[in-house]
Amino acid sequence: MNATPAPAPSGQPLLEVQHLAVSFTQYERGLRRRELTPVTDMSVSVNAGEVVALVGASGAGKSLLGQAVLGMLPPNATSSGVIRWQGRELDLAGRRALAGREVAFLPQSLSHLDPTATVGAQVRRSARLQGASRREAKTRALDALTSQGLDASVLKLYPHELSGGMGRRVLTACALMGSPSLVIADEPTPGLASESVTAVLDRLRGIAATGAGVLLITHEITGALTVADRVVVVDRGRSLEEAPVSAFTGHGVALTHPYSRQLWMALPGNGFQVPADHVAHTFHVMEHDHAHPHTEEQPC
Numbered sequence: 499m500n501a502t503p504a505p506a507p508s509g510q511p512l513l514e515v516q517h518l519a520v521s522f523t524q525y526e527r528g529l530r531r532r533e534l535t536p537v538t539d540m541s542v543s544v545n546a547g548e549v550v551a552l553v554g555a556s557g558a559g560k561s562l563l564g565q566a567v568l569g570m571l572p573p574n575a576t577s578s579g580v581i582r583w584q585g586r587e588l589d590l591a592g593r594r595a596l597a598g599r600e601v602a603f604l605p606q607s608l609s610h611l612d613p614t615a616t617v618g619a620q621v622r623r624s625a626r627l628q629g630a631s632r633r634e635a636k637t638r639a640l641d642a643l644t645s646q647g648l649d650a651s652v653l654k655l656y657p658h659e660l661s662g663g664m665g666r667r668v669l670t671a672c673a674l675m676g677s678p679s680l681v682i683a684d685e686p687t688p689g690l691a692s693e694s695v696t697a698v699l700d701r702l703r704g705i706a707a708t709g710a711g712v713l714l715i716t717h718e719i720t721g722a723l724t725v726a727d728r729v730v731v732v733d734r735g736r737s738l739e740e741a742p743v744s745a746f747t748g749h750g751v752a753l754t755h756p757y758s759r760q761l762w763m764a765l766p767g768n769g770f771q772v773p774a775d776h777v778a779h780t781f782h783v784m785e786h787d788h789a790h791p792h793t794e795e796q797p798c
């Protein structure tokens with residue numbers, strides 16, 4: 499199942515994130531300034547041809563990492579650390595230029611759909627970002643929707659007219675059209691039936707098999723282990739350990755960080771050995787919305 503990663507053409511990882519930190523400035527009543535730093539030190543790299551899973555509890559800062567890579571952090575956020583694409587360090591403009599072109603982003607939240615534009619307009623916009631002509635964009639939009647099991651009738655619908663499942667399919671259609679070098683999939687399987695989860699994960703594995711890199715952001719460690727080559731465990735804003743999938747076996751003795759072992763042993767198949775500390779209350783599923791600014795320059 500875990501294909502040997504093909505080396506990147508340049509011999510460099512496709513994506514390298516080193517020591518990322520993300521802070522927010524908030525103003526409380528009386529205009530008191532408060533600084534929050536939910537991401538303090540996260541590092542991850544993805545090579546061509548491999549699936550890397552970024553796993554950790556809700557609120558650990560996984561989505562913020564994905565957003566930072568694509569220059570999509572909220573306006574009140576500041577970040578530090580180094581983000582390299584094929585060995586080249588990227589500034590904010592460089593990160594934004596990746597989105598929807600070389601890097602496909604499958605966002606966690608349906609709020610990434612533009613509420614003011616029809617599905618057709620949004621999927622065509624994604625196709626245009628990838629260089630399709632106006633005419634080609636029409637065909638490619640319909641093809642992408644069809645590949646997600648949707649038909650031409652959704653083209654005229656607005657996001658509020660879609661069910662949750664349809665919305666996810668539209669996001670997937672936008673993200674996975676074209677042939678991106680890297681796919682960042684942020685919780686692509688929430689609330690899906692198990693056969694649909696398998697289909698989505700198989701699709702990501704298939705994308706890696708074509709030579710692209712995949713960063714799978716998830717708290718579903720069991721699913722991640724079925725498709726990933728490597729797993730990066732994060733907790734409260736830090737990456738703690740990078741381990742091959744083979745380390746997640748038995749009692750997890752091959753895992754070096756106690757938290758990774760706790761995550762592994764807390765899975766149902768491993769007897770729910772939930773330790774007394776924070777895993778029990780932090781490792782839960784939480785639906786939330788990530789606010790997201792829409793611009794003409796960004797896909798769905």
Ligand SMILES: Nc1ncnc2c1ncn2[C@@H]1O[C@H](COP(=O)(O)OP(=O)(O)OP(=O)(O)O)[C@@H](O)[C@H]1O
Pocket residue numbers: 522534536554555556557558559560561562563572606685717784786788789
């Ligand atoms: N716009 C924001 N303003 C202030 N704090 C924020 C903002 N967005 C995120 N945060 C903080 O950053 C933390 C990490 O958020 P993030 O969405 O990256 O977590 P996550 O690991 O993706 O969690 P989940 O599994 O629930 O999606 C949140 O708990 C929240 O406290």
Ligand code: NI
Pocket residue numbers: 560561562606684685
């Ligand atoms: Ni998230």
